[in-house]
Amino acid sequence: MTQQITATRRGFLATVSAGLGAFTLGFPIHEADAQLAATTPEINAWVVIKPDNTIVIRIARSEMGQGTLTGLAQLVAEELNADWSKVTTEYPTPGQNLARNRVWGDFSTGGSRGIRESNEYVRKGGAAARMMLVQAAAAAWNVPVAECRAVNSTVMHSATRRTATYGSLAAAAARLTPPTDVPLRDPKDWSIAGKPLPRLDTVDKTNGKQVYGIDLKMPGMLNAAIRDCPVFGGKVKSFNAAAAMARPGVKKVVRVGETAVAVVAEHWWQAHKALDALAIQWDEGPNAGVSSATIAAMLNEGLTAEAAFVGNSNGDAKDALAKSSRKVEATYGFPFQNHATMEPMNATAVWRPERCEVWCPTQNGEASLAAAAEAAGLRPQQCEVHKVHLGGGFGRRGWQDFVRQAVTIAKEMPGTPIKLLWSREEDMLHGRYHPVTACKLTAGLDAAGNLEALHIRISGQSIIAGIAPQMLQGGMDSRVFQGLAKGGNEFTFGYGVPHLLIDHAMRNPPVPPGFWRGVNLNQNAVYIECFIDELAHAAGKDALEFRRAMLRGAPKQLAVLNAVAEKGNWGKPAPAGHHRGLAAIMGYGSYVAACAEVSVSRAGELKVHKITAATDPGHAVNPQQIAAQIEGSFAYGLTALMHGEITIKGGRVEQENFDTYPIMRMDEMPAVESIVMPSGGFWGGVGEPTIAVAAPAVMNAIFRATGKRIRHLPLKQADLRHG
Amino acid sequence: MAKLNINGRVHDLKVDGDTPLLWALREAAGLTGTKYGCGVAQCGACTVHVDGAAVRSCATPVSSFTEAQKIVTIEGLAPNGNHPLQQAWVALDVPQCGYCQSGMLMAAAALLKDKPRPTEAEIRETVTNICRCGTYNRVVAGIQRASGQTGARG
Numbered sequence: 001m002t003q004q005i006t007a008t009r010r011g012f013l014a015t016v017s018a019g020l021g022a023f024t025l026g027f028p029i030h031e032a033d034a035q036l037a038a039t040t041p042e043i044n045a046w047v048v049i050k051p052d053n054t055i056v057i058r059i060a061r062s063e064m065g066q067g068t069l070t071g072l073a074q075l076v077a078e079e080l081n082a083d084w085s086k087v088t089t090e091y092p093t094p095g096q097n098l099a100r101n102r103v104w105g106d107f108s109t110g111g112s113r114g115i116r117e118s119n120e121y122v123r124k125g126g127a128a129a130r131m132m133l134v135q136a137a138a139a140a141w142n143v144p145v146a147e148c149r150a151v152n153s154t155v156m157h158s159a160t161r162r163t164a165t166y167g168s169l170a171a172a173a174a175r176l177t178p179p180t181d182v183p184l185r186d187p188k189d190w191s192i193a194g195k196p197l198p199r200l201d202t203v204d205k206t207n208g209k210q211v212y213g214i215d216l217k218m219p220g221m222l223n224a225a226i227r228d229c230p231v232f233g234g235k236v237k238s239f240n241a242a243a244a245m246a247r248p249g250v251k252k253v254v255r256v257g258e259t260a261v262a263v264v265a266e267h268w269w270q271a272h273k274a275l276d277a278l279a280i281q282w283d284e285g286p287n288a289g290v291s292s293a294t295i296a297a298m299l300n301e302g303l304t305a306e307a308a309f310v311g312n313s314n315g316d317a318k319d320a321l322a323k324s325s326r327k328v329e330a331t332y333g334f335p336f337q338n339h340a341t342m343e344p345m346n347a348t349a350v351w352r353p354e355r356c357e358v359w360c361p362t363q364n365g366e367a368s369l370a371a372a373a374e375a376a377g378l379r380p381q382q383c384e385v386h387k388v389h390l391g392g393g394f395g396r397r398g399w400q401d402f403v404r405q406a407v408t409i410a411k412e413m414p415g416t417p418i419k420l421l422w423s424r425e426e427d428m429l430h431g432r433y434h435p436v437t438a439c440k441l442t443a444g445l446d447a448a449g450n451l452e453a454l455h456i457r458i459s460g461q462s463i464i465a466g467i468a469p470q471m472l473q474g475g476m477d478s479r480v481f482q483g484l485a486k487g488g489n490e491f492t493f494g495y496g497v498p499h500l501l502i503d504h505a506m507r508n509p510p511v512p513p514g515f516w517r518g519v520n521l522n523q524n525a526v527y528i529e530c531f532i533d534e535l536a537h538a539a540g541k542d543a544l545e546f547r548r549a550m551l552r553g554a555p556k557q558l559a560v561l562n563a564v565a566e567k568g569n570w571g572k573p574a575p576a577g578h579h580r581g582l583a584a585i586m587g588y589g590s591y592v593a594a595c596a597e598v599s600v601s602r603a604g605e606l607k608v609h610k611i612t613a614a615t616d617p618g619h620a621v622n623p624q625q626i627a628a629q630i631e632g633s634f635a636y637g638l639t640a641l642m643h644g645e646i647t648i649k650g651g652r653v654e655q656e657n658f659d660t661y662p663i664m665r666m667d668e669m670p671a672v673e674s675i676v677m678p679s680g681g682f683w684g685g686v687g688e689p690t691i692a693v694a695a696p697a698v699m700n701a702i703f704r705a706t707g708k709r710i711r712h713l714p715l716k717q718a719d720l721r722h723g
Numbered sequence: 724m725a726k727l728n729i730n731g732r733v734h735d736l737k738v739d740g741d742t743p744l745l746w747a748l749r750e751a752a753g754l755t756g757t758k759y760g761c762g763v764a765q766c767g768a769c770t771v772h773v774d775g776a777a778v779r780s781c782a783t784p785v786s787s788f789t790e791a792q793k794i795v796t797i798e799g800l801a802p803n804g805n806h807p808l809q810q811a812w813v814a815l816d817v818p819q820c821g822y823c824q825s826g827m828l829m830a831a832a833a834l835l836k837d838k839p840r841p842t843e844a845e846i847r848e849t850v851t852n853i854c855r856c857g858t859y860n861r862v863v864a865g866i867q868r869a870s871g872q873t874g875a876r877g
């Protein structure tokens with residue numbers, strides 16, 4: 001993909017020429033619409049068909065590696081009866097969505113929602129376009145609509161042996177009134193959706209042509225580097241602007257809000273180096289004394305605190321536990337994690353008194369637009385955001401801090417495009433971290449070794465309290481209970497326990513939390529699935545049978561558990577020195593399970609050989625991409641298990657790069673066997689759910705290998721020597 | 724100024740001598756296929772070839788290279804992007820977000836030049852680049868396929 005950007009009277013016009021055609025970035029809205037109307041008949045908001053039969057499918061959600069772009073295109077193309085080889089995609093802009101009354105719905109890309117929450121309206125977009133194309137052909141031929149068929153981008157009338165391509169019908173179809181009754185195909189009849197088709201965006205990712213936010217080039221563009229106060233809640237006290245200005249290539253020094261200073265230079269490296277010359281003095285503020293130890297003490301207090309928000313309960317767990325003759329108790333913990341997307345945060349902005357435009361990799365284009373407008377001091381209608389491919393998201397790019405910064409800097413240099421790029425260090429120190437929690441689990445077993453009563457006390461951070469306290473319900477954050485919730489169709493606790501209490505003592509340390517792939521399902525799956533394993537062991541029962549007995553009310557969770565047990569050879573002899581562990585949970589509307597196979601040397605060296613994974617997402621739009629998501633989620637989840645830990649000292653993050661925040665590499669990656677088993681009737685997510693079962697399955701296998709229960713991540717802290 | 728032989732052509736690049744090769748490639752030569760990931764030679768997103776060997780370009784200044792050294796970036800790996808590895812990557816849909824893949828491909832290409840038929844263990848030990856999306860198993864399969872060994876989609 002080559003990118004040319006030319007200055008125009010009105011602003012910037014960016015033409016990105018892709019293999020099959022051209023799409024436009026950077027038009028003012030009305031100009032963009034005029035351009036579209038002139039060259040490319042839009043059948044409806046989702047489908048554009050060019051005279052050469054190229055089909056452009058509009059994708060509102062962001063592509064960040066998870067394959068949503070291809071999956072959503074498959075859903076539209078399926079109903080459109082499109083020739084898949086002619087399909088291309090484009091992102092409508094948030095500004096266009098605003099101007100067109102949100103015709104593309106929600107742009108937000110997180111929570112594994114991309115496909116499951118937009119499948120119906122995008123399929124209707126494809127189906128309506130097909131109906132209009134057929135209607136246009138029928139009208140042109142003066143035959144009944146019912147006698148015409150649409151096949152592979154062509155409308156046919158068998159009786160008269162007439163055919164017309166979608167490209168030739170598009171202009172007429174676009175003038176028709178859209179149908180109101182748009183039936184959708186039964187997924188069992190799918191021929192494009194549901195198939196393991198290759199992604200649409202692979203080739204440019206193998207030859208360096210894929211343009212990410214970091215790669216944008218514009219005439220006259222300058223580059224900015226930034227340093228924000230490393231202590232959370234601290235501010236800039238003073239800095240030496242003159243020293244930075246004296247460095248090669250430096251054009252400007254900009255104070256960004258109360259907490260940061262940026263340097264603008266010809267090249268990014270020059271700006272980055274000049275940051276040191278600023279010799280910024282910080283007012284470290286009220287949190288300078290916060291450390292991992294003070295946070296641990298805060299969480300520890302919450303484990304036994306009287307007051308807590310109840311997320312799930314039945315029976316009388318406290319009473320039953322008080323009377324129980326056999327109690328089992330354990331305390332677990334899950335540390336802060338950073339997203340560490342491979343492409344650090346960045347945004348490019350150009351500000352003028354009447355208009356501001358931003359180009360950025362974002363998981364939420366509409367939130368980027370709102371942030372840009374706010375920072376620009378303009379109305380959203382005067383701003384535009386152009387989404388650029390993301391070099392990873394995992395939840396981090398739902399935040400708009402980098403957009404606000406880029407616009408704030410650009411505002412100081414009207415008319416000059418400014419590309420702000422964070423260094424890796426900045427990215428590590430200013431994450432939106434996976435929340436820190438601890439968990440105390442107390443169980444009562446009856447005489448037969450059945451789980452009679454269970455109290456799960458979670459103590460720790462609430463993401464919602466940190467980012468959107470107005471969304472708390474009476475002070476409670478229900479999202480804390482992901483995977484442990486009572487009912488609902490997203491995060492249901494599957495086990496039947498006669499006396500159950502799951503509650504949360506909210507303790508919020510001054511470290512900014514965020515949604516990190518899998519979110520609260522990660523630690524909750526560790527807590528419940530490792531503890532269930534402990535209980536099975538205490539009861540002298542097989543870990544699979546113990547779970548099965550309690551999953552009678554959760555047949556889909558039982559089905560995925562059974563699938564991994566069978567394929568993972570649970571209960572059968574393992575290779576010498578190999579041991580297995582299980583985990584299963586429901587999250588993001590899907591049912592997932594894993595069977596891990598590990599070995600641990602006597603010296604304590606862990607090798608995860610294989611994970612057999614199963615997911616039932618209801619419908620599988622692209623099974624090979626779901627398999628890729630399962631593998632990828634395991635790499636992310638096992639990185640947290642083995643290495644990942646953000647620690648705090650002096651109110652700031654201690655890890656500044658990959659040398660101190662190690663990421664799993666190829667030599668540690670296990671073989672993954674994926675079982676994609678859609679049972680139909682519901683739509684679950686696929687990007688996140690499976691991440692949650694990787695760590696507990698491995699931890700349970702480690703116990704069988706070593707006799708040691710690991711209750712705190714990461715494993716690098718644990719002594720696994722045995723025997 | 725730096726005079727560098729990049730992808731078979733000598734470039735006069737207007738950069739300060741302490742500029743890492745990565746930034747000279749990206750900002751002065753306009754070759755943005757090579758990525759910045761860490762700046763400390765940890766992640767491998769910036770991997771290029773220097774006289775055929777894989778080098779992490781983010782941590783070495785341009786002043787340490789001479790015009791005689793042949794630097795190859797992802798853009799110059801193969802004419803038309805048809806290196807056997809690139810073909811295997813497309814056949815197996817290896818990339819997810821794709822950001823690390825230029826570096827992955829350059830590291831893999833250097834490995835195959837050294838060792839045309841590496842074992843799986845050799846691949847996993849030699850290619851130490853970081854991928855946050857977790858494409859590792861498909862990268863292994865891609866290298867095996869490109870080296871004429873079976874590489875099932877993985």
